[in-house]
Amino acid sequence: MLLFSLWATLGWAQSPAVASRDARDLVEATSLPIPALPEGFVVVHRGAVTVAYPRDLEGVVGPTVARVERDVASLSAQFGLLDIPPLEVRLVATPEAMRALSPVGAPPPAYASGVAYPGLGLALVSASAPRTWEASEMPRVLRHELSHLLLGAATGGRPVPRWLAEGLAVHQAGENSFERFLDLAEASATGSLVSFQDLDRAFGGHSREVSVAYAESADVVGYLLRLDGPERLPSLLASVRSGRSFDQAVEDTWGRPLARIERGWREDAASRLTLAPLWAGGGVVWTLGVALLVAALVKQRRRRRELLARWEREERGRRPPLRLLVFSPGRAGRDTLH
Numbered sequence: 001m002l003l004f005s006l007w008a009t010l011g012w013a014q015s016p017a018v019a020s021r022d023a024r025d026l027v028e029a030t031s032l033p034i035p036a037l038p039e040g041f042v043v044v045h046r047g048a049v050t051v052a053y054p055r056d057l058e059g060v061v062g063p064t065v066a067r068v069e070r071d072v073a074s075l076s077a078q079f080g081l082l083d084i085p086p087l088e089v090r091l092v093a094t095p096e097a098m099r100a101l102s103p104v105g106a107p108p109p110a111y112a113s114g115v116a117y118p119g120l121g122l123a124l125v126s127a128s129a130p131r132t133w134e135a136s137e138m139p140r141v142l143r144h145e146l147s148h149l150l151l152g153a154a155t156g157g158r159p160v161p162r163w164l165a166e167g168l169a170v171h172q173a174g175e176n177s178f179e180r181f182l183d184l185a186e187a188s189a190t191g192s193l194v195s196f197q198d199l200d201r202a203f204g205g206h207s208r209e210v211s212v213a214y215a216e217s218a219d220v221v222g223y224l225l226r227l228d229g230p231e232r233l234p235s236l237l238a239s240v241r242s243g244r245s246f247d248q249a250v251e252d253t254w255g256r257p258l259a260r261i262e263r264g265w266r267e268d269a270a271s272r273l274t275l276a277p278l279w280a281g282g283g284v285v286w287t288l289g290v291a292l293l294v295a296a297l298v299k300q301r302r303r304r305r306e307l308l309a310r311w312e313r314e315e316r317g318r319r320p321p322l323r324l325l326v327f328s329p330g331r332a333g334r335d336t337l338h
Contacts, residue, residue: 049088158241
């Protein structure tokens with residue numbers, strides 16, 4: 001338990017500044033006007049996907065454009081989607097440009113580097129991250145958003161739990177980071193794992209709940225994909241598409257109710273996560289491992305405090321216009337869409 005105490009004491013759990021990057025990137029909209037592309041945009045076609053980006057961004061977006069068709073094919077195969085609908089992707093330089101080219105009345109969250117509108121077949125990705133202005137991982141962010149778009153197509157637009165959509169996107173984009181593992185391990189050790197029934201609501205909670213919701217959703221999806229193999233996923237989505245409720249579709253697919261699957265996941269997670277504190281072994285290795293962890297966490301916490309203070313100063317300067325336009329303050333320092 002020493003390692004978990006260190007995490008809590010030193011602030012490994014995501015602060016509002018970091019958790020906010022996991023803000024809602026999936027917007028439910030089906031009939032909103034989409035702004036026209038400005039002059040100077042290049043438009044290319046990659047299979048079923050139309051990709052648009054500013055001409056002066058060509059050198060930056062090149063690797064992302066090059067893999068779009070391959071990513072769509074890979075994700076579609078995982079979903080069992082044979083007919084890929086027309087999709088549009090807009091790659092832009094900044095979050096402000098992303099907001100300007102998003103559907104009218106449904107801009108992306110203030111902290112998002114990408115956003116998906118499955119009902120419109122549209123995704124947008126910024127080359128720079130909000131607030132920090134660091135370069136975003138455009139190929140990975142776009143793969144995450146494409147997962148949302150193609151999941152919507154695979155279910156025929158019928159609803160599935162948000163934890164499934166986010167867990168699949170995290171899993172398929174390769175975003176199962178060590179920090180998410182630590183969030184999950186700490187939640188398991190402290191008895192704060194969220195029930196499947198409450199998991200969707202956790203995405204709207206405070207920063208700690210949001211962090212656990214993403215980590216848990218990704219782990220649950222990984223567990224589901226291990227049950228009898230990943231080929232079960234297309235069966236699940238086909239059942240949802242046919243009109244079955246999600247709970248019915250789960251039972252159709254795995255032959256057991258969701259509650260039983262949850263019990264199985266909790267047992268599986270406990271067996272894996274209880275060994276997490278032993279990752280560094282014993283003796284000198286353990287001491288060195290803890291020392292390195294402490295140093296890394298102290299440095300990380302200092303950077304987060306500085307970043308949060310700068311963001312707070314910026315927020316005070318532009319909070320009124322943001323409230324007037326789109327956003328209202330959410331819990332834990334996050335903005336929520338209305």
